[in-house]
Amino acid sequence: MSFVAEFDALPLDAGLKRSLSASATNVREALTKSPLALADFAGLISPAASELLEPLCRRSRALTQQRFGKVIRLFAPLYLSNECVNNCKYCGFSRDNPILRVTLSVDEVLREARALKEQGFRNILLVAGEHPRFVSKNYLADCVRTLHDEFPGISLEVGPMETEDYRPIVRAGAEGLVVYQETYDRALYAELHTAGPKRDFNWRMETPERAYAAGFRRLGIGALFGLADWRFEALCVAAHADYLLRNCWKAQLTISLPRLRPCAGEFEPLTRMTDRDLVQLVCAFRLMFPDAGLVLSTREPAKLRDGLVPLGITLMSAGSHTEPGGYTGAGKEHLHQTVHGRIVELGASEWASDVHATGQFDIADERSPMEVADRIRRLGYEPVWKDWDATLTA
Numbered sequence: 001m002s003f004v005a006e007f008d009a010l011p012l013d014a015g016l017k018r019s020l021s022a023s024a025t026n027v028r029e030a031l032t033k034s035p036l037a038l039a040d041f042a043g044l045i046s047p048a049a050s051e052l053l054e055p056l057c058r059r060s061r062a063l064t065q066q067r068f069g070k071v072i073r074l075f076a077p078l079y080l081s082n083e084c085v086n087n088c089k090y091c092g093f094s095r096d097n098p099i100l101r102v103t104l105s106v107d108e109v110l111r112e113a114r115a116l117k118e119q120g121f122r123n124i125l126l127v128a129g130e131h132p133r134f135v136s137k138n139y140l141a142d143c144v145r146t147l148h149d150e151f152p153g154i155s156l157e158v159g160p161m162e163t164e165d166y167r168p169i170v171r172a173g174a175e176g177l178v179v180y181q182e183t184y185d186r187a188l189y190a191e192l193h194t195a196g197p198k199r200d201f202n203w204r205m206e207t208p209e210r211a212y213a214a215g216f217r218r219l220g221i222g223a224l225f226g227l228a229d230w231r232f233e234a235l236c237v238a239a240h241a242d243y244l245l246r247n248c249w250k251a252q253l254t255i256s257l258p259r260l261r262p263c264a265g266e267f268e269p270l271t272r273m274t275d276r277d278l279v280q281l282v283c284a285f286r287l288m289f290p291d292a293g294l295v296l297s298t299r300e301p302a303k304l305r306d307g308l309v310p311l312g313i314t315l316m317s318a319g320s321h322t323e324p325g326g327y328t329g330a331g332k333e334h335l336h337q338t339v340h341g342r343i344v345e346l347g348a349s350e351w352a353s354d355v356h357a358t359g360q361f362d363i364a365d366e367r368s369p370m371e372v373a374d375r376i377r378r379l380g381y382e383p384v385w386k387d388w389d390a391t392l393t394a
């Protein structure tokens, strides 16, 4: 049975009610239990647990150190393309946004990757909009093959594909696939995804299972916080993670907690998740899934990221650019603008300025990777740029 069938049978309304009405006693019980059930997790994300944040943080911190040591794994996103056939109301890359677009050539991707390598990175996340013509399976496999010798850790965050289409990318050396459901609220999902193949909620939800069948050994999931109620999304992510741990057990699981950031199109968040809520959720995920990687991006400001280092986060991006060519200026020569999805030539005045492709969203932590690594060290943790070597397992 796929997760879609399990998801449709989940008593989510009851779970949410349970969370909203949980008592301090329920939360204290959950704090001492192991393993936890989804009902316990509902208690840990409750308003009552927000009042018990200190013991929740202490437990999360102890569990994280016990399972992962005092280590933060660093990675950087490398945007390959900002072309996209979908319209997602909250995303700057949406097809109908009149932005500057480009798909990097494989040589340009290598140039970008080497700039990241210079900064110390050996784990990279290749990111692209969904555009099967520009970002094809062959293109992705070529990128991975070209980078594989220099980067032992390559993951992808790209448009969902068929299992068969993933296989050559895995063979080329990719180990991880990240796909956020964005929102697990079916009605809201339909409202926010107005055009393109992404409208198919079930197809997206089954992506990690197809990726696992194709051989990916790191699976990343998450919801975009700021769309539906955060407690609802958190319950769904937890149920999804629980399913993947039972059914895709050879893979390592990571959970990301992205909150909406400003972007082209100027979409405003529909719901609020405060910093305190985010801290609570990181700790609740840690207690529920002691061995899952928890990922924090540069969407969050430096101070909050530093505060979350000891509390349960295990992976962080640093020094990120969310536009293709952002690290070296690669691809500038073949930028184009699209208006309602149609390519238009840039005018002379547009070329006169220092143009670059449009980014997906604004980042909040603008520190360099070195500054982030130094801060991690000063917090008593070790920044890790590369966590294993292919030659050791060959």
Ligand code: SF4
Pocket (backbone or CB within 6 Å): 084, 085, 086, 087, 088, 091, 092, 093, 094, 095, 128, 129, 130, 198
């Ligand atoms: S969220 Fe992804 S699929 Fe949607 S417009 Fe942005 S890049 Fe395209």
